Every structure is written in structure tokens, then in C-alpha cells.
Amino acid sequence: MPNDLCPCGSGEPYEACCGRYIDGKALPPTAEALMRSRYTAYVRKNLTYLIDTDMQEVDVEATRAWMEEATFHKLEVLKTYRGKALDKKGRVEFKAWFTQDGKERVHHELSDFEKYKGRWYYSGGLAAE
Template identity: 40%
Template structure:
């Protein structure tokens, strides 16, 4: 199975080890790709766990799970990645079949040797 993140690698050699908790992403881009894959797989626990503890309270597993399941995830396009930021487009269809393009400039921060998603700037 190809990885949902669009890397063109097998999922077992790309994001699945991260989402399953077997490994932890070492770059902001790898973390973003694995978080996208977690949305595709409706793995809210991984999304909460990879959110910085300082901002984690802003999200709920229930709302993440609902958002993940309500949409059909079509693809991810990384526009730019640095050590602490990732700019990307995520493509999805909502419950009515309407296609959407989600643009985000995400910031990441290291804590205890791991990178965490902190926040994002969005454009619709």
C-alpha cells in the first residue's frame, strides 16, 4: 500500500511506523506527513500525542476523529519545509462530495528530543 502522505513510498516504510508509535519523526516534514496520514486513518490519538503539550488543550480527540471520518482525504502537497515549519496543501472531499483545498503554514517545536505540532496559519 502506498503511503497516503504522497511520498510514493510504501506506507510500512514511511508513515505507518510513526502513526503506530514504533518510531518518532525526526523532521518537521516527516511529522507533518505522518499527521496527514493519521487523518486519513482517523487516528486521533496520534494527532493529539504529536501536538505540543502547550497547545494540546485546544484540540479534542472527539472533534479530530469526527473531522477525519467526515472527509475523504485526497492528497497532500508539501510546498516548503524547514526545520520548524511546513507549508502544505491538503485536498479532501466533504460529506456532500465538495472538494476542498486546505492551505496551512504549520509551526513545530522540539521538546524533550521530539518535534511537536504547535500551530498553523490557514487560508481558505
């Protein structure tokens, strides 16, 4: 639905926010924009976008299973380190709340991003305490 709010928590409509990146109409200009759009891809179960924006080989079956088993509720960006439009690398710390197997959980991560040929990619992450 075009006027639905984006799941990333920006308060913007999906189409004006992460939807334009996921639908291939624009490239995320920052590491944080890519991270938010990847979260939204998990919410909307868009495995193709996750594969296309990952610099590493994706474990497709594990990623699909997590997307199908989890219901994502909320994203909170805690801090962004570099990752602006003119940077080549960036890091975003975030928490994502989800329900899986009937239990509320929080995924807290420090995600790394790299820009390659003018496009941001997820390049890895570390679980945070």
C-alpha cells in the first residue's frame, strides 16, 4: 500500500523511504539508509534485496528461514559511524525487535558497510551486548 509508513521507523511513507531502494528506483545514499532498507527487506520478506546488497556470500536458506520464522516489530538506530554519501566505509549500531518461536527478542548489532562502485553494501556485522 503506497501510503503505509515505512517499517524502518523513519515516519515516512514506504514508497518515499526504503521502498524506492528496495524497488530499484534509487540507491541508498548512506550506510544508514542501506541498513534501514535491509531491515525493511526483512520485514517485507524480500530475500533478493538482501542478497543484492550483501558484499559477502549469503546463506540463502538460513536467511530465508529467519525471515519466515521471525516477525519484526521495531528498529532503533543507536549510532552511525561515518557512512555518509562521500565516505567509503561506515558502521551502524542498531537494535531490531522481533518475535520468534513465541518469544520477544532483540537483535543488537554493529553492522559494517562499504561503498563499491558508487553503491553501499553490507560487509559484515558483530553481535553487540
